[in-house]
Amino acid sequence: MSLDKPAQAGTLESSDIMVTVAPVPPGSGIAIELESNVLAQYGDAIRRVITETLVAYGVADAAVRAVDRGALDCTIRARVAAALARAGAARQGGCGR
Amino acid sequence: MINAIGREIPAHVEGYGKVTPFAGAFATEPDMPRRAPAVKWARPGAAKLATGLEEVFRAIPVRDGMTLSFHHHFRNGDGVVNLVLATAAKLGLKDLKVAASSIFPVHAPLVEHFKAGVVTALDTNYMSGPVAEAVSRGALAKPVILRTHGGRARAIECGQLKIDVAFIAAPSADEYGNVNGIAGPTACGSLGYAYPDAEYADKVVAVTDNLAAYPLTPVSIPQTRVDYVVKVDKIGDPKGIVSGTTRITKDPVQLKIADTAAKVVQASGLLKNGFSFQTGAGGASLAVAHFVRQMMVAGGITGSFALGGITGYLVAMLEEGLFEKIIDVQGFDLEAVRSLAANPNHVEVGAGFYANPFNSGCVVNMLDCVILGATEIDTAFNVNVVTGSDGMIMGGSGGHSDAAAGAKLTVVVANLLRGRLPIIMDKVLTATTPGETVDVLVTERGVAVNPRRGDLKEKLAAAGLPLKEIGELKRLAEAIAGVPQPVKLGDRTVALVEYRDGTVIDAVRQVVR
Structure with missing residues (x-):
């Protein structure tokens, strides 16, 4: 599954995460650039949830930038899913199934 | 070594000496006399009013390695710490210890004084902002001593924190050194944290921007302990000192x-x-x-x-x-x-x-x-x-x-x-x-x-x-x-946390990221 265009979801409010996804050439893989106020404690967990969500939507190649303000896993999943939908991944049939 | 609540602490710290491990909240009893500061005197007719901090530094005189103390009733509106340390830097002093009851973001210039070697030791009960971050990252070779408000009074009165010169941020002062906090542009109310400093320091300097007629009453810090009075333009920013009203949270x-x-x-x-x-x-x-x-x-x-x-x-x-x-x-x-x-x-x-x-x-x-x-x-x-x-x-x-x-x-x-x-x-x-x-x-x-x-x-x-x-x-x-x-920290101790009785309850390690 590939992305049509860059897209964003989420805010910089406390307990939210702002996720930007952008298409990259096929075979590039997933690159995550993460900023977080809980990087030391939850950095690995946030990367894992983002990656798992991309994989669940069948996205193998994407550039992700995430600015986290202490979002819980459910919020991270929702914001990644919304960004993917806006980027065209949903139209291609990956969303929620 | 390991103290009574299982915290790993160093046994000896450079510039502090032997560490006594925390043994329980009421387990360590005092075994020392109270410290007696030098006896002072003032001849009739001798003036205490100085034209500036430089004159006071020369008159005392402030020397390399001395301990200068400050109180924190001005909180993030304090101007006195920065003013005094800028004077120390200008006069080329080195290796000073700052004993401030608290350090706030406004005290950021202290970081430059660390780098320049003007200040090489810090003793405080609370710190936040750039100074705290610099200390966490290892800006000082000697660990900072973190005390409690009661523990700082104890350390001063019982002789573990000897103050050479105490600087009193004085919202109001008269020319003979009576000070209170209830009037003037930087009125902050109680001056309680400065009491031990004034009582036990060898020299006491009142820094004010509001010179009152003698005798100023009520007296919070008395003329009997104050050696110099310095009038400067501004000792603090009222906005950072007191809020208009303190409100209840709506959360x-x-x-x-x-x-x-x-x-x-x-x-x-x-x-x-x-x-x-x-x-x-x-x-x-x-x-x-x-x-x-x-x-x-x-x-x-x-x-x-x-x-x-x-x-x-x-x-x-x-x-x-x-x-x-x-x-x-x-x-x-x-x-x-x-x-x-x-x-x-x-x-x-x-x-x-x-x-x-x-x-x-x-x-x-x-x-x-x-x-x-x-x-x-x-x-x-x-x-x-x-x-x-x-x-x-x-x-x-x-x-x-x-x-x-x-x-x-x-x-x-x-x-x-x-x-x-x-x-x-x-x-x-x-x-x-x-x-x-x-x-x-x-x-x-x-x-x-x-x-x-x-x-x-x-x-x-x-x-x-x-x-x-x-x-x-x-x-x-x-x-x-x-x-x-778990957060990964370095091995180096950047601060010792002293319990109120002077035993060490924990050590703070360097942030290495």
């Missing part, structure tokens, strides 16, 4: 915690005539006063005294007759300043009277109840208020450990999650206040009672409070947020 979670905490106080049986109370100004703490006030009005209860950092909220309770007295070591807002100036039942006291464990009895010993915050608390009820969960220094005990040790009922109020971070740990990153002095933790999802207080647990259960084991609360938070990874 529904914090209000719920405060409401529950007030019910804990009521269920403890202490809320009756003669009740004495301390609470902070921040977050849920002040909101507890709001709910306690309603209970006192409803029950026709008159308390004996309110203590600590004083806000307009406590002043209103005094004026409504809900408390007989206010005992004030530090004021937080303009109402506290006004009340201290006008009301004989609002009493200014020094840091030693407030909280020094090594005198014949400080006020915290007479407290029924204190409400305190926490950055982290562990399943043994040890509290961290020194470092953030990432290891960066962002606070300090202040009066936290003192009030917790003195009060019959110590309640810690805290959100179960701060952002994503669970507040309850197996082991806090930096132990500040020992669990044996903490009785109850109140969160929005339940109340945990220290197992040492079985008596209290029965009373709270009878009152229908939502009791849980502290481990259960911890698991609840982790189910929501996930289990945080």
Whole structure:
């Protein structure tokens, strides 16, 4: 599954995460650039949830930038899913199934 | 070595000496005489008024390696620390120790003085902002000594913190050195934290921007201890010193915690005539006063005294007759300043009277109840208020450990999650206040009672409070947020956390990221 265009979801409010996804050439893989106020404690967990969500939507190649303000896993999943939908991944049939 | 609450601390620290490990909140007894400062005199006719700080530095004279002390009633509006240290730098002084009761973001220029070697040691009870971050990252070769407000008074009075020159930020001073905090553009109310400095320093300098006619009354710091008076243009920024009014939080979670905490106080049986109370100004703490006030009005209860950092909220309770007295070591807002100036039942006291464990009895010993915050608390009820969960220094005990040790009922109020971070740990990153002095933790999802207080647990259960084991609360938070990874810190000790009795309760390690 590939992305049509860059897209964003989420805010910089406390307990939210702002996720930007952008298409990259096929075979590039997933690159995550993460900023977080809980990087030391939850950095690995946030990367894992983002990656798992991309994989669940069948996205193998994407550039992700995430600015986290202490979002819980459910919020991270929702914001990644919304960004993917806006980027065209949903139209291609990956969303929620 | 390992102390009584299982914290790894160094046995010896350069510039501090042999470390005495924390052995229990009341286990270490004093075995020293009080320190006697040099005897001073002033001939009739000799003037104390100096034209500037440079003149005072030369007259004393201030030399390399000396300890200069400061008090923090101006908080983030303080101009005196920066002014004095800029003078020291200009005169080429090196290797000074700064003993300031607290350090705030406004004191950022101190970082440059570290780099230049003007200041090479720091002794304080609380620090936040750029200085705290620089220290955390290892800006000083010698570990910073972090004390409690009562512990600083003890260290000064018992000779572990010898002050060469104390600088008093003086909202009002007369030409012969009488000082008070109730008038002038930087009026801050009580000057309590400066009392031990003025009493025990070899030389005392009052720095003011508001010279009053002699004799200035009332006298907080007396002419008998003050050697020089310096008039400068501006000693601080009133906006950073006091707020107009201190408001109760509108956060529904914090209000719920405060409401529950007030019910804990009521269920403890202490809320009756003669009740004495301390609470902070921040977050849920002040909101507890709001709910306690309603209970006192409803029950026709008159308390004996309110203590600590004083806000307009406590002043209103005094004026409504809900408390007989206010005992004030530090004021937080303009109402506290006004009340201290006008009301004989609002009493200014020094840091030693407030909280020094090594005198014949400080006020915290007479407290029924204190409400305190926490950055982290562990399943043994040890509290961290020194470092953030990432290891960066962002606070300090202040009066936290003192009030917790003195009060019959110590309640810690805290959100179960701060952002994503669970507040309850197996082991806090930096132990500040020992669990044996903490009785109850109140969160929005339940109340945990220290197992040492079985008596209290029965009373709270009878009152229908939502009791849980502290481990259960911890698991609840982790189910929501996930289990945080432990923070990796360096090996180097950047600060020692001294308990109020002078033993070391923990060491702060360098942030290496």
